[in-house]
Ligand code: SF4
């Protein structure tokens with residue numbers, strides 16, 4: 488195996504040539520299929536095909552500001568996807584530690600759509616009931632107020648000082664718009680996905 492060959496063909500050839508994993512035995516690579524399918528739906532046809540080009544160089548992990556202080560290892564997301572270690576990846580707490588800063592996306596030498604792929608894997612994980620509690624709480628705020636980060640007293644004060652209206656013209660002042668948003672939440676089943684309780688207006 489030459490390095491050139493490894494670079495040219497990515498992780499698929501690496502696994503075949505080293506014999507670490509029999510790709511035939513690993514078929515069907517269901518998680519990758521799911522990722523590609525959802526990627527087509529969300530980002531357009533073939534948008535995340537690049538996951539197959541990951542060569543596990545680790546530049547994404549080395550660039551990740553979250554990974555410096557947490558257990559998030561960006562390249563592991565792609566490796567577990569390619570190895571079809573579905574439950575291990577979908578149930579991993581660290582999957583939710585990505586801040587979607589896109590640093591890894593910009594630095595990947597193979598132009599793997601890293602952050603978009605992580606977002607897709609999270610979507611799949613959420614459908615399987617693995618959404619992190621912190622994300623559910625943010626979703627609850629968005630459903631309740633229309634904002635993931637609703638206005639607080641400090642921001643109100645800043646706005647007053649700047650001569651602005653105390654509350655911006657958003658769902659926080661337009662009740663009809665908030666009702667519309669909540670209707671969309673009901674129609675799409677997002678409330679059920681995050682476990683939102685309409686009586687408590689919280690998760
Ligand atoms: S930087 Fe790109 S090629 Fe390297 S491990 Fe990360 S996703 Fe794979």
Ligand code: SF4
Pocket residue numbers: 547550551552553554561584585586587588589590591592601602605
């Ligand atoms: S997008 Fe996520 S995984 Fe990539 S560098 Fe930023 S925090 Fe890390």
